[in-house]
Amino acid sequence: MNMDPPPLSLSLLLLSCLLAHLGQGASTETQQRTRSPAEAAEPLGRSAYQPASLLEPSVSPSLDGLLRAFIENELQECDLVLIHDDSNEYEMQLTHLLALGNVRRLVRVDTKQDLQLAMGGESRCTAYLIFLGDHAHLLDLSQSQDEAWDYKGKYIVIGFSPEELEVLAASPKGRKTKHILGIVETSDEGVWALYGNVFYRERALLRVNSWRDGRFASPGELLLRDKTSDLRGAVLKVYRWEEASISCVLRKVATFAWEPNVFYTRDEGGLRRFGVDVDVVNVLGQVLNFSVAFVEPPRGELWGDERSNGSWSGMMGMLQTGQADLGAASIYVSVTRAAVVDFSAPYDSRLSCFMARTEPPLPRWQALAFPFHLWTWLALLMALALNAAFLYVIARGGSALGPEIGALGSAGSCLYYTFGMHCDAPQARTPLRPTTQLMVGMLWLYVTILTASYSTNLTAFIIVSRPPSSIETVEELRKSGLEVAGLGEFYRMALASAGDANLQGLTETYKGHRSVETILPKVLDGTSVFLQNSAYIEYVTASRFTQKGVAATRMMKECFAPYSIALAVQKHSPLKEDLDLVLGRLRDSGLIRQYFLQSLRSAAAAQDLGGSEKESEENGVIPLTLDHLQGIFLVACLGWGASATAFLGELLLG
Known part of the structure; x- marks a missing residue:
């Protein structure tokens, strides 16, 4: 057509x-x-x-x-x-x-x-x-x-x-x-x-x-x-599996033992890892559907430091070179590390603190003087002398009004009488005249309050050892000249970039180590302090250096630089957005804290933290030992010595 x-x-x-x-x-x-x-x-x-x-x-x-x-x-x-x-x-x-x-x-x-x-x-x-x-x-x-x-x-x-x-x-x-x-x-x-x-x-x-x-x-x-929200069971390169004709590869996580975030224990099944960071990684694997294979950095490298050629050692180096996909071991978020890795959303935070030796307690016999301050003791001695003198004046001045007991007849006997009252000793005879009786009655009230205060405090100081004065602040640490030990050079840079002059001054005594085991003996010797996060110090002190309730190490009161803790991933990792989403939900739900407490309970069950040795102290009354009461024997020895000296003097002069 x-x-x-x-x-x-x-x-x-x-x-x-x-x-x-x-x-x-x-x-x-x-x-x-x-x-x-x-x-x-x-x-x-x-x-x-x-x-x-x-x-x-x-x-x-x-x-x-x-x-x-x-x-x-x-x-x-x-x-x-x-x-x-x-x-x-x-x-x-x-x-x-x-x-x-x-x-x-x-x-x-x-x-x-x-x-x-x-x-x-x-x-x-x-x-x-x-x-x-x-x-x-x-x-x-x-x-x-x-x-x-x-x-x-x-x-x-x-x-x-x-x-x-x-x-x-x-x-x-x-x-x-x-x-x-x-x-x-x-x-x-x-x-x-x-x-x-x-x-x-x-x-x-x-x-x-x-x-x-x-x-x-x-x-x-x-x-x-x-x-990335479902990785379909990705597993290790060394172990392949197939699902619907799809072969999967690696989900490698770099980590190492770092209590209380990562624990290593051995049981019948071999090496077992647990801890808050391990729990977090395992939950991520369940949510994003990947299998976890843990790999470790070379011995002693831990998180790693930057080399002169710009490459990194340790965990950061493994992520930088693609040997691992995730890093998990109480990793601090820092600008320096962010140049070579990306960080997930933070899920925890830690203070940087100093682990120091607990100084040996003062001898127990000194507990006799601990209930009162030095100036209080001096005031009490002066009050003793004044009370004795006033009592002598009242007793002698009123002799025209009537007789008085012989114990108040001289200044020396009045001093002895007053001292006996301070020692809560019962008096065989009471004053005869109303004026003297009123004076002695007020002394009884005064002494009752005084002896009750002393006895109460004395009991506490006899039972609990009193530590000597020790370094507690950054300023005191800088003035002491003690070595500040840390793992690698991370904390040296942190101290150098601090705004506080005392923290900056610690870089002069800072020394980087490759292993904790070379640091802790120096801490116990009192020649060094260990700069590390607060949770690690608390855990190591409780698990390794506490016996019968007495800790050989302690954490200084003054800390600095709270750091966020996150997972580390390869630069530009496609997993970061999904990791951040899951970690945010874990953090907001309170599960991070729950994982932490659960890991501590697991660690306590896996190793003896000295609980059996402290049982008698935690469950009730503490029986006093000779160590507690050494002060009273010292007083007895002093009395024997003073009496023997006076006796010899009487013999020589008599």
Whole structure:
């Protein structure tokens, strides 16, 4: 059936609409092609993109529909960055995409440096649609060690082969990028295969969907779905397993024994780890569905220090080089460490304190003097003399009024009489005259209060040993010149950056050690103090240096620098957001504290913390020993000595 050609006026109208559409595309590119500060500082010499005629055939008309459906379903809220080179293969798709309202930039790539400048995430959600005829620039950039990469961006790569996409997803940058989607044309006309990156699997790329006959083969599935909230049982590299034909790899956690956060014990089943940090990691594994394998840093390196060449030793070094995925062992969040690792949301905090030796208690015989201060003793001696003198004056001055007992007949006998009252000794005879009786009665009241106060305090000081004065403040520690010991150089930098002059002064006596076992003997000798977090000091003091309720070490009263404790992950780890979410819920629910208390109970059950030795002191009355009462024997010895001296004097003078 023949149809008449359209009227000339209608043809002109269609042509004018077509030209207007082309002009709109060019105008959109001009308006939305903005330059970042880096681009403004270093012009890249990009030529203006010239779209091809709409009458020219596209690579595949079905690709246009695929991109439109994908952007409409999953990228409506994202800023789009269109990246292309001088290849004319995808001009039609670029022309259509420029008409979208969320296109923010159009970048032409001539060199790898051009591509680096294009990878700057500028919003909460940035999607990079990459149309490159030369694939080498993107593959080279993904293998480099520089930071020019948006790890949170969504990368949609068109035209790469599955092998090239595998290389991209497995690259140092690709394996930490949350979303990489490859769109690959198949041998079937109009059919496109879609590949997405996955984490911690043997293969870094999986086929996730297909586009055929203008629709997705699995229309209900997101192409850029969450990959870290369920890691599908990722396990150790040395042990592989398969589930639905998917081989999984590593979830390695670097840790070491560091009580009370990480405990190591051995039982019939071998080595067992427990503690608050281990519990946290295990819960993360259950929630995010991964298996945990613990690995340890080299002996003595612990958290690690920065080397002269910029690399790190210890746990930080394992994360820096990819030997571990997580670090957990009471890790302090610090600016220095943040240069090589990322930290999760903090889930606990600790003060930095000083562990010092508990000085031996003063001898028990000195307890006789402890109930009263020195000036109180001097006042009591003066009161004794004044009371005796006043009693003598009253007794002798009233002799004209009547006789008085012989015990008050001289100054010496009045002093002896008054001293006996102070010792709560009963008097065989009482004064005869009312005036003297009134004076002695007031003395009885005075002495009753005095002796009750002394006896009460004396009992306490006899039972409880009195420690000598010791270093308790940072200022006293600095003036003492004692060595300040720490593990590695972390605390030296912390002291040097402190705002307090006394803390800064401790850097002069600070000494870094590789092992706790070289520090603790020096602490017990009193030649050093150990700078560490408060929970560790409290636990070690209770578990290793407390016998019969007496601790050989103590924590100084003055601490400094509260540090947040978090998990450490590799730089730009895709797990960080999900880890933060779970850790926040654990912290807010109070489970972190519960795990801590539970680990202490487990540790107490696994080892003897001296509870049986302290049982008699904790359960009731403490029987007094000779050590408690050595003071009374000292008084008896002094009495014997004084009596013997007086007796010899009488013999010589008599």
